[in-house]
Amino acid sequence: MSRLLTLLAFVVVVLGGGTLIGYVTLPGDWYAGLAKPFFNPPNWIFGPVWSVLYILVAIAGWRVWQRDPWGGAMRLWIAQLVLNFLWSPTFFGLQQPGLALLVIVALLGAISGFMVLAGRKDGIAAGLFAPYAAWVAFATLLNASIWWLN
DSSP states (O other), X not given: OOHHHHHHHHHIIIIIHHHHHHHHTOOOHHHHTSOOOTTOOOGGGHHHHHHHHHHHHHHHHHHHHHHOXXXXXXXXXXXXXXXXXXXXXXIIISOOHHHHHHHHHHHHHHHHHHHHHHHTTOHHHHHHXXXXXXXXXXXXXXXXXXXXXX
8 A cells, every 4th residue: 555545544543543432422401501611612623623633643553654664663553542432431431431531541642652652662652642631631630620620
């Protein structure tokens, strides 16, 4: 498969999967009724932020795939994507902020591990994860705060 088609496949899987999960697990009345911290962003911000982050995640995964498709960095990339895709169904679908907090902490660990391993061979791929790591760290604080307040 050509490099461009492989990149397109990564974008479709990551952005498409994340978008689909986002629509299936939209925040509803349950979420609206939760106590939230003062730093909780408005709901409209999540879609655009995640769209950009998913594209960065896809590009980073594609870059690592090109170098070492079965290496440790790629395995961590897959792990973080699975954890990412599990968070919304856990938080919104199951309405379990405590369990979702465990998922997002594991996600943050997988992101950090990916950045370390990918950075050894591809600093750009690791750097593409920096905004993602920052957003997930913020989301972890937000998740923990919502769990604590409720």
